Amino acid sequence: MAFRTTAILRQGLKLRPPFELALRSSCLQLVLARWGLETAALMGLRGEQTANDDDRKVRAVEAITTAMYESGLDDHATSAEKSMLDKPYRTWEYSDYAYGDHWEALGVLQWLL
Numbered sequence: 652m653a654f655r656t657t658a659i660l661r662q663g664l665k666l667r668p669p670f671e672l673a674l675r676s677s678c679l680q681l682v683l684a685r686w687g688l689e690t691a692a693l694m695g696l697r698g699e700q701t702a703n704d705d706d707r708k709v710r711a712v713e714a715i716t717t718a719m720y721e722s723g724l725d726d727h728a729t730s731a732e733k734s735m736l737d738k739p740y741r742t743w744e745y746s747d748y749a750y751g752d753h754w755e756a757l758g759v760l761q762w763l764l
Contacts, residue, residue, distance in 0.1 A: 682750075
């Protein structure tokens, strides 16, 4: 039974060329960077944060979104990823934080690639 399931999965999986994997990996990196900024804001990790820190984070969010569009990665990002990256800073909803279920797994994938 396990062999049959494995054979079915192999037939359904499509190997992607390395360049496409690199593009998807880049998309995931942008989403992970944004997730980090949003999570820090949500958790209220302020410490000795100043107004300049918040401005810096807003600029970082804008830079992430700009990088996606100016590099052409928006053609390789999923609609959910684009939707998350297009949202203003600190406006993510629960579904955005839960995207992919396990952010740590995406980080490990990034590291492996």
